[in-house]
Amino acid sequence: MIEVHELTKRYGDTLAVDRLSFQVPQGVVTGFLGPNGAGKSTTMRMMLDLDRPTSGSVTIDGKHYEQLQEPLKHIGALLEAKAVHPGRSAYNHLLWLAQSNRIPAGRVDEVLGAVGLREVARRRSGGFSLGMGQRLGIAAALLGDPSVLLFDEPVNGLDPEGILWIRNLMKSLAEQGRTVFVSSHLMSEMAVTADHLVVIGQGRLLANLSMNDFIDQNSHSFVRVRSPEPEALLDALAGAGMEAAPVTDSAHAGAYEVRDGDPALIGDLARERGLALHELSPQRASLEEAFMRMTADSVVYRTGDDPAPEAPGAVPVPEGWGAGWKKES
Amino acid sequence: MADTGAVLLSEWTKVRTVRSTVITLLITFVVTVGLGVGICAITNAQWHSMSVSDRATFDATSTSFSGIQLGQLSLIVFAVLVVGNEYSTGMIRASLAAVPRRRTLLLSKAVVTLALVLPVALVTSFVSFFLGQALLGSHGTSIGAPNVLRAVLAMAVYMTLLALLSLGVSFMLRKPVASLGLLMPFFFLISPILAHVPKVKTVAQYFPDNAGTQMVRVVAQSNPPFGPLEGFFICLVWVAACLIGGYLLLRYRDA
Secondary structure, three states: OEEEEEEEEEEOOEEEEEEEEEEEOOOOEEEEEOOOOOOHHHHHHHHOOOOOOOEEEEEEOOEOHHHOOOHHHOEEEEOOOOOOOOOOEHHHHHHHHHHHOOOOOHHHHHHHHHOOOHHHOOOEHHHOOHHHHHHHHHHHHHOOOOOEEEEEOOOOOOOHHHHHHHHHHHHHHHHOOOEEEEEEOOHHHHHHHOOEEEEEEOOEEEEEEEHHHHHHHHOOEEEEEEOOOHHHHHHHHHHOOOOEEEOOOHHHOOOEEEEOOOHHHHHHHHHHHOOOOOEEEEEEOOHHHHHHHHHHHHHHHHHOOOOOOOOOOOOOOOHHHHHHHHHHO | OOOHHHHHHHHHHHHHOOHHHHHHHHHHHHHHHHHHHHHHHHHHHHHHHOOHHHHHOOOHHHHOOOOHHHHHHHHHHHHHHHHHHHHHHOHHHHHHHHOOOHHHHHHHHHHHHHHHHHHHHHHHHHHHHHHHHHHHHHHOOOOOOOOHHHHHHHHHHHHHHHHHHHHHHHHHHOOHHHHHHHHHHHHHHHHHHHOOOOOHHHHHOOOHHHHHHHHOOOOOOOOOOOOHHHHHHHHHHHHHHHHHHHHHHHHHOOO
16 A cells, blocks of 8 residues: 655656645555656655655555655555666676565576566566566566565556566556556556556646446447538437537538537438538547547646737647656666 | 675665676786886886985885786776766666665675675785795795785775775765766875875875775885775774765665
C-alpha cells in the first residue's frame, strides 16, 4: 500500500507536482496515467526518496522510505531501462544490489531465471538490447521479493512479445497480493493491464477510480451518420429529439455523431423522410479519446491563469503531448 | 549501524566487477614507477651539471617519486569513475533506492576506495623508491636513513588522500566529464603553474598537490612554507572539505 499525501514538487517557477493525494491499493494493478511531462516520473522518484518533495509526503506500508531498514525487501522499482554500468554483467549488477540489502546471492539466479536472462547473465550488460535491459531492471525490482512494485513506463520500446510478457507479469504479481503501480502515457496499454487508475495532468490529480468506472463514465456510445442532405437529416433527427453534432475528427469530416443514438431508429427515420444515408455506424468512444479529453481539460483549466488565451473556441491542444517529452528526459 | 557491512560488501562488488578499476590502478603504478625511475636515471647522469645549491637541497627520496606528477592523473580517473560511472549510467538511482542513507553510501564508497588504493599506493611508493635509489647510484639514499621511511609511507598516504579528494569532488560534480575536467587540469597544469607565479604562489602552496610534495620531502627546501606533518594536515583538510561537500550535495540535491 502506497499513500501519497499532498505531494508537491516545485522546480523554480514550475510546479511539477501539485498537491497530489491518492492511495495505491494492494492486490491490483494501478495504472498511473498522464501525458508526458505530467509529473509521473517525478512522483515516482519522490516515492523512492530520490527527489525531495517541496512539501507533502509518501509512505510505503505506513513508513517513509528512509525509515525502511532494507528497502528492496519492501519496494522494488523499475525507473529507467539500462541504468547499468555497461561493463558489468547482469549477474554482478544484481549481486551488488542483493548484497546491499542482505538478500541471499541465490536469489540472483532465481530472478535471472524468472526474467529469462540466465543464459546471458555473465555477459557484459552493455551489449544488451533494450528489451533485455528492461528485463534486467525488472529482475532488480523483484530481487527482494517486495510487496510493492513500481514500474515507470515499462513497455516503452519493447517488442510485442516483451509487452505481453510484462502485462502478464504485472497481473500475476497483483494476483499474488502485491501492490503494483505502473506509469504510462498510453491509455490503451492501461486498459488491458490496470484494474485501477490514477490520472494526472500538469501535476494535478484528475481522476482516481476503478478501470470499470472509468470505462462506464467515459466510453459513451454514439452513431456516426453521413448523408448528402445533411440539413434535412439534422432536422429529422432534431424532430425525433436526437442531438447530432458534427464530427471533430478530420478523418470523418462531413459526418455527424448522434450521442447514445440507436442506429435502427435513425435508419428508419431516414427512410420515412426519403433521405439517402451514406454512413450509419454504431461507435464507441475510445478510452484513448476519453483520456485525451480529460487531460486536455486540465490544460484548458490551467491556461485560464494566463493573460491572453489564443483563439477562444479553438480545439484545445493538449500541449503536454507534444512539448512535454523534452522536459521529462 | 547494522547494515554498513552489507553496503561495504556491495560497494566492493561494484568496484571489483568493472575493468576500469584494474586498468586505472595498473596505469597509476606503471606510470608513477616508470617515470620516477626514468627521472632518477637522468638525474644520475646529469649530476655533474647540477648547481651547487641544487645539489645541497637534493632529495633522493622525493626525486624517486617524481612520476606521481603524471601517475596521479590515472588515480584521479579511478576515483572519479567510482562515483561518476553511477551518475553517467543512471545507476545512482538504483544505489540510492537500495541504500537511502546517503551517509552510509558515501562512507562505504570512501572506505572501499581507501582499502583498494592504499595497498596499491604502498606498492607503488616502495617500488618507486627502491628502483629509483638503485638508479641514482651513489646519490641515492637508503630506507634506513633518517625520515626516509616516513617519506615513503607519506607518499602512499598522499596518493590515498588524492583518491578520496577526487571521490568527494565526483560526488559534487556527478558527471565524470565535469570532475575530470576540473581535477586533471588542476593537478597537472594549474597548480604547478600557479606555484611559480609570484604572490599567487603563497596561496598555491596550500593546494593539495603542493602540500603532498612537502609530505614526501626528506631534505628541506631552502625556504619551506611548512613541514611534512603540516602538509599532511593540509591535505586532510582538503579531503574532508571535498567529502563533506559531496555529502551535503548528495543529501540535499535530487538524485
